[in-house]
Amino acid sequence: MAASLTLHPDRALPLDREQRAVAREIYGQTAHLPLICMHGHVEAEVLASNTAFADPARLLVTPDHYVTRMLVSQGIAPETLGVRRVDGGPTETDSRAIWKTFCANWKLYRGTPSRYWLEHELVEVFGVDQVPSAESADALYDRISERIAEPGFRPQQLLDTFNIELISTTDPAGSDLAHHAGLARQGLGERVVPTFRPDAVVHLDRPSWRDDVAALAKVSGTGTGDYAGFLDALRERRAAFAAAGGLATDHGHLLADTTPLEPAEAAAIYDQALAGTVTADQAARFAAHMLYVFAGMSCDDGLVMQIHPGVLRDHHAGIAAKHGPDVGFDIPFAAEFTTALRPMLQTYGHDPRFRAILFTLDETVYSRELAPLAGAYPSLRLGAPWWFLDTPGGMQRFRETAVDTAGFYNTSGFVDDTRAFASIPARHDLSRRVDAGFLARLVLEHRLNLDEATETAVDLAYNLPKIAYQRRI
Template sequence: MSASLELQPDLHRSRRADKRELTLHPDRALPADTRQRAVAREIYEQSARLPLICMHGHVEAEVFADNKPFTDPAQLLVVPDHYVTRMMVSQGIAPEALGIPRVDGGAVETDSRDIWRTFCGNWKLFRGTPSRYWLEHELVEVFGVDLVPGVETADAIYDQIAARIAEPGFRPRQLLDRFSIELISTTDPATSDLRHHARLAGQGLGERVVPTFRPDAVFHVDRPGWRAETARLAEVSGVDTSTYAGFLDALRERRRAFVAAGGLATDHGHLSADTTPMSETAAAVLYARALAGPVSPEEVQAFAAHMLFVTAGMACEDGLVMQIHPGVLRDHHTGVLARHGQDKGFDIPVATEFTRSLRPMLERYGHDPRFRTILFTVDETVYSRELAPLAGAYPSLRLGAPWWFLDSPEGMRRFREAATETAGFYNTSGFVDDTRAFASIPARHDLSRRIDAGYLARLVLEHRISQHEAVETAIDLTYNLPKIAYSRRSA
């Protein structure tokens, strides 16, 4: 299946082929100013080799439990990575040409080598993006590639990666050690039976690969298959969900199962940060009506907001840390959703309000020592106006690392500049990656450590903190703060 466009304009091309060797500059992503770079380098060296804490992950538990060899370079680095595929789709390359499966089982490109050639032939599209940084790190550090991707080098790079991932040391569990991953979370629906985590526990990895409870599918009553999900919730919990009271009991039962499996957190991807509670009677009536048939969009939102408030109360009962990341309009193009399903690169940020939305939850639980919530956003306008002041006031609240579209060099710098003066460093979670692309995890952590080192170096040169304090802070942001932020609270 060809990925080329039928109409190609007559463009001037560079006459020089890119013959450079693919290397990683030791000062990549560090400040351009030489004095600041020198200080940043010393700070970075103190955090560079610390273990990775990966508490916002999306690698499937089954990947670790099965520990099968990765299929091929395209299926590892291209097809499942919506950061990579969305850039090529934005240039007119059909998702089918990139091997992205269709919901209806329709034809897509199945030749992984051809998909890889398409990716390498479009390497220039990634210039200036964090994907370029991650991919180069993966190619060089993980797979030992020294060729710049391109049309002429695609097959040689493919063969080198294919040979490397066939080695026994490159299976998922072995890469946990190679990548120095001390702790990694998966993200699992409320209806998960956690059987893969049970297998991992039997393999001695129960405290290293832990589940995260994500109940979005049962909190949003307008989701396709919501009734089926509530029925599945009843099945896995052993609790009747035909009533609202039973629904809550089933959620508590599943949360207990996640805690028993090593879970430390819950994860909530709502469109709005609203936490306005309903009365128990009103919630029960709305739940019953949703089981019987459609409800209005306003009622859908009201129930979702109510469930965030209810979840905060449950968090006080069992100690699970509550992650909230609102403000993304999921599946913006309904045609892509219908053809290829969710999480295919068409989730688009929207403006988000936190101050009034979170007030009901924080009024009730913001000073409760049993409660911890971590806030993520893709709306940079709220960093200094809302999130940093909230985190600087409420002991239960921490700011999550720059996430998704802001998981980038400039996004991280802007976060530090906007949030630090009000929230400080110690009201943040430290860096936790957000990826399905397993091989990119070390690259993401490395980039964050470099950007933080650069920011801290500026504070040193401006005589705002000492270099000793900068090093201590870099270590905390890298390793200690994520462990503290995600430690289960005392119920």
């Protein structure tokens, strides 16, 4: 008989009994609050088309970088997991086989946040009561297939099931936002909003840069044959995103550098990019310059900046060439913020129209740089522990290193960062449990009373994300 899969009601709460009892009381006040999902990567097309999910493997395994990354680390080829090849070469198309590979390797996820999220999904979302294994794989596949075939399991219906009040998608600057227009026609325009992501057009040395700039010109109706036109096209698209309900921009730069260039130098570098002669150093300086420029644009249109540097994308060139970008080989490295952000903050740090939310994958900078910055500049908020830090331990360490200097109210509250739609409730649930445990300790240390701790927990879970992402004008 397959082992039974259940969720302990006190999972992720503190071990100490007295602290756990207080945490349980605090968590009870946040467990059922609506979800604010303002750093999301669920595709707008998925929500607009509202078609049924294909099957368990293509919902829970193949598109989830956390899941596939672990399996690849154990020598399982991406092709075996259905990850597409750029050259159109063969990959596994039997979703039941992909699912069985995942289930047979369930033990690999022990101790990881993926295990927590997946268990929550299997039990709470899909009604599964068996532990994944090679033996249970077929039964689980059939049960989940039945669930996702139900009319109430379509993406739009899950917004209600998951209690999602607001969710953002992340869209390139060249997007025509057609799917968001479709969502607006369906009455969801204020519930599903776009986020402006211009990375593809500001990193001048990317192989697809000229194609992406051409797409920007086409959708904006503005010529991008020179730097001035490029800026005008970006402003036009930002206005279109704002008109479609957008609240934020998203910037995934390698470094946090915000050093501006003189306009003439920026224009010259842009011209070299068009000519195909731009150097890596010029591209890096232009990217830093554009972060500074975008801060100014945020003052004009009120869109909140999200900045998350410190990731070396596509670490293995062979994997990137074979499977394309973003297949799980993005690796964190140390990023510096204090001097890097100073040019932007010197100009805009105290401007009431400006808001930037900072994310990092380098825990060492929370107490040394980010918390002191957010504790001083009214324009800054610290984003929730992100990506590799989106873990029970990472969340706990974030509170321990950031709150002393920045407090709770210079943070964004919790915002999930995922393409895995079905995992969204699990991610918010974990954050609420960890915060309840941290706040319970402050209560028992007589640093907060219970009412203050409960109010803070509600703010972190619900109120602060809404405040942090509110347009500034």
